[in-house]
Amino acid sequence: MANPACESLIECDGQENVQIDLDQTFRETKVQEILDELDRQLVGLQKVKARIKEIAAFLMVDRLRRDWGLKADRPVLHMSFTGRPGTGKTTVAMKMAQILHCMGYIRRNHLVVAQRDDLVGQYVGHTAPKTKEVLKKAMGGVLFIDEAYYLFRKDNERDYGQETIEILLQVMENQKDDLVVIFAGYKERMDEFYRMNPGMRSRVTHHIDFPDYLLDELLQIGGIMLAQQGYYLDNAASQAFRTLIEKQLALPNFANARTVRNAIDLIKLRQANRLFANAGVVLKKDLARIEAEDVPIDADIA
Ligand SMILES: Nc1ncnc2c1ncn2[C@@H]1O[C@H](COP(=O)(O)OP(=O)(O)O)[C@@H](O)[C@H]1O
Ligand SMILES: [Mg+2]
Incomplete structure (x- = not known):
């Protein structure tokens, strides 16, 4: 069901001269x-936020055009979110599901995340039921396929992944009004996947690339995550945190905001152990404060 708040604002009576303030419609909807x-x-x-806004504006106009009988079919909404791990693809996909639901493009505000192991079986006859099970769960909402290129093994034509790809192609075409598929993964590998599977490429309408975060953005993300969990860095810890993240940027397994999240988990563990080691009484403010020695500046976090 579309959100009623969205629905009512774009109701119209079929008259040619009715005016709609698009900006206002946008503002007043959820x-x-x-x-x-x-x-x-x-x-x-x-840039990602701007693209999401563009898509939302397009969908708003598309709905108005259909409500007024200017067109009948609905646009194909399958998407591709590319970027390295931890750049926010899954988080933004969840927001996209909310937007699509609010505008009535999907029945449920619902996102199912799947990757190769969830879709592809181990033996003959195993793959189709597995893929269909996932599709059934996602139907009416968004199916987010992480690292989609693992579905395709170019050196093995008989790989069971091919079966999943064929089922997906059919569903993306025949049930495109009831399921939005978002493919995600590294840009270069996704490009290769689309090159090898032109059928997939032609069914995906919106391609959004998620860039790596800059050091300052990562530090800001860290600050937000810490604050949300009721921690803060004292001055020396703040410096150490900067050094830690800066070093992570150069490591091969660096995973953007996810590395920041993992760094914070490690820091929390070390803080707890420091508090224990120093034993005795702790004050509430001690529980919230992260000190420099809690920050493992030489760790390889990933
Ligand atoms: N721009 C951002 N601001 C704040 N937190 C972020 C941002 N990008 C990612 N995160 C957080 O980092 C973690 C990993 O993000 P996620 O969306 O799973 O990345 P991806 O799907 O690209 O691997 C999540 O906890 C998410 O909330
Ligand atoms: Mg993800």
Whole structure:
């Protein structure tokens, strides 16, 4: 069901001269709220946010055009989110599901994340039921396929992944009004996947690339994550945190915001152990404060 708040604002009576203030419609629907939330909750990602807004605006106009009988079919909404791990693809996909639901493009505000192991079986006859099971779960909402290129093994034509690809192709075409598929993964590998599977490429409408975060953005993300969990870095810890993240940037397994999250988990563990080691009484403020020695500046976190 579409969100009633969205619905009522774009109701129309079929008259040629009725005027609609697009900006206002946007503001007054819950879509603007979701976009504002996206803006507030996610650091950086200016280009991604702009693209999401563009898509939302396009969908708003598309709905109005259909409501007024200017066109009948609905646009194909399958998407591709590319970027390295931890760049916010899954988080933004969840927001996209909310937007699509609010505008009535999907029945459920629902996102199912799947990867090769969830879709592809181990023996003959195993793959189709597995893939169909996932599709059934996702139907009416969004299916987010992480690292989609693992479905395709170019050196093995008989790989069971091919069966999943064929089922997906059919569903993306025949049930495109009831399921939005978002493919995600590294840009170069996704490009290769589309080159080898032109059928997939032609069914995906929106391609959004998620860039790596800059050091300052990562530090800001870290600050937000810590604050959300009731911690803060004292001055020396703040310096150490900067050094830690800067070093991670150069490591091969660096995973953007996810590395920041993992760094914070490690820091929390070390803080707890410091508090224990120093034994005795702790004050509430000690529980919240992270000190420099809690920050493992030489660790390889990933
Ligand atoms: N721009 C951002 N601002 C704040 N937190 C972020 C941002 N990008 C990612 N995160 C956080 O980092 C973690 C990993 O993000 P995720 O969306 O899973 O990345 P991906 O799917 O690209 O691997 C999540 O906890 C997410 O909330
Ligand atoms: Mg992810």
